[in-house]
Amino acid sequence: MQSGNFDQVPAEIINELIDKKILVDQSVDELADVLAENRDAIANEDKLYLVIQPTANCSLGCGYCGQAHNNTLMSESAQDGLIQFAASRIRPHHKYIAISWFGGEPLMGIKAMRKISSRLRKLAQEKNLGYVSSVVTNGLSLNNNMVEELITEHLAYKIEVTLDGTEEMHDQRRHLKTGEKTFSKIYNNLKNIVENYSDKILLSIRCNVDDRNLNNVPELIDLLHRDGILPKVMIYFAPVHSWGNDAHKHIESKKYWSQKQIEWFISLNEKNIKIDLLPQRKKNLCVAVDDNGTLIDPYGGVYKCTEVTLTPTYNNKNGKNIHKLGDVTIDPSDIDYASNQFGGFNEVDVIQNFPCAQCSLLPLCGGMCPKEWVEGRIPCPPIRYNIKERMLLSYAWNQSNFDVVEDEAKATCS
Ligand code: SF4
Numbered sequence: 001m002q003s004g005n006f007d008q009v010p011a012e013i014i015n016e017l018i019d020k021k022i023l024v025d026q027s028v029d030e031l032a033d034v035l036a037e038n039r040d041a042i043a044n045e046d047k048l049y050l051v052i053q054p055t056a057n058c059s060l061g062c063g064y065c066g067q068a069h070n071n072t073l074m075s076e077s078a079q080d081g082l083i084q085f086a087a088s089r090i091r092p093h094h095k096y097i098a099i100s101w102f103g104g105e106p107l108m109g110i111k112a113m114r115k116i117s118s119r120l121r122k123l124a125q126e127k128n129l130g131y132v133s134s135v136v137t138n139g140l141s142l143n144n145n146m147v148e149e150l151i152t153e154h155l156a157y158k159i160e161v162t163l164d165g166t167e168e169m170h171d172q173r174r175h176l177k178t179g180e181k182t183f184s185k186i187y188n189n190l191k192n193i194v195e196n197y198s199d200k201i202l203l204s205i206r207c208n209v210d211d212r213n214l215n216n217v218p219e220l221i222d223l224l225h226r227d228g229i230l231p232k233v234m235i236y237f238a239p240v241h242s243w244g245n246d247a248h249k250h251i252e253s254k255k256y257w258s259q260k261q262i263e264w265f266i267s268l269n270e271k272n273i274k275i276d277l278l279p280q281r282k283k284n285l286c287v288a289v290d291d292n293g294t295l296i297d298p299y300g301g302v303y304k305c306t307e308v309t310l311t312p313t314y315n316n317k318n319g320k321n322i323h324k325l326g327d328v329t330i331d332p333s334d335i336d337y338a339s340n341q342f343g344g345f346n347e348v349d350v351i352q353n354f355p356c357a358q359c360s361l362l363p364l365c366g367g368m369c370p371k372e373w374v375e376g377r378i379p380c381p382p383i384r385y386n387i388k389e390r391m392l393l394s395y396a397w398n399q400s401n402f403d404v405v406e407d408e409a410k411a412t413c414s
């Protein structure tokens with residue numbers, strides 16, 4: 001085929017390659033096509049996506065966190081502005097409103113969540129839209145009452161909890177601000193959810209991995225297997241990245257990290273856990289480039305990135321966050337989207353400023369994190385270093401290549 005002798009290749013193979021867009025006509029501008037598809041997917045996205053931080057509080061003091069916490073709860077006026085903002089962002093192509101509760105620790109803001117959920121659900125009903133939510137939580141307060149409330153009142157379909165290893169390792173990394181341990185409480189909560197709620201809500205376990213806990217991952221996998229948790233959760237491993245700080249410097253080699261990931265996949269497969277080995281086409285990167293997505297912080301600030309709020313590194317000398325685009329407590333309709341530093345990714349940056357335009361993985365990773373590129377780091381995902389091994393494993397394990405979802409590629413943010 002590389003010599004152009006297509007007539008010597010069986011027609012069914014050629015057709016399959018054309019169908020999968022592996023073989024394309026020389027005249028096609030693939031980069032332009034890929035970016036046009038991305039823009040088209042965003043223009044037709046069926047959900048209005050809001051990431052909401054109901055509080056600036058969190059009891060954990062994780063070493064890699066770049067946020068500064070305090071006990072601010074989203075005020076009534078910010079809640080009012082948030083609802084007006086949400087209403088103003090609904091477009092004819094939206095079919096539902098999707099909320100991601102984010103923090104700080106969002107469940108410390110449960111009082112605000114209750115009021116906001118009820119009003120957003122009402123808004124969705126009035127506009128004839130569906131409504132779902134998900135929660136990214138440290139897992140400390142996931143008792144029965146809380147889980148039931150999340151399911152029934154907040155219409156949560158997914159809870160995501162971070163475990164950074166087995167007890168000793170996790171407690172070194174994800175302890176309270178006062179230094180106390182958290183693993184056993186979180187782990188018992190997870191066990192309870194798996195035992196009593198796994199038919200009602202999806203539980204996702206994220207493991208943030210750098211050089212310090214890399215070798216503990218197999219022990220975590222074994223523990224989750226022994227306790228019967230593994231088959232009932234989604235689990236994924238994310239390389240620790242900068243959160244306006246130096247956290248990324250604890251990964252010496254992404255190539256090594258990615259080889260380790262293959263070992264974890266093999267361990268999971270030995271335990272009959274299906275792994276999302278092959279990435280799918282990724283058209284809508286993240287809220288930074290998605291016109292349908294926005295983050296509202298506990299003060300009513302409007303942002304287009306989940307990793308810049310509550311993060312003092314991004315404050316200018318007057319204390320104003322340089323990524324803040326507006327304030328719903330002042331005017332929910334006056335949002336300066338043009339000053340979103342990460343917004344031109346599919347239009348300009350990917351073509352002019354970053355190497356993704358020459359990279360064959362662009363359709364799969366979407367270019368990863370615009371913020372990482374803008375800040376001068378290279379955000380390439382593990383597939384850049386282990387896609388060949390993944391393809392071999394996928395073939396060896398007889399996986400269907402095109403019906404799996406790559407969660408890890410979505411997991412750029414914390
Ligand atoms: S992927 Fe990067 S730019 Fe997008 S929301 Fe996450 S941190 Fe921000």
Ligand code: SF4
Pocket residue numbers: 355356357359360361362363365366367368369379380381384
């Ligand atoms: S693998 Fe890296 S260079 Fe390639 S498209 Fe993704 S982010 Fe860009």
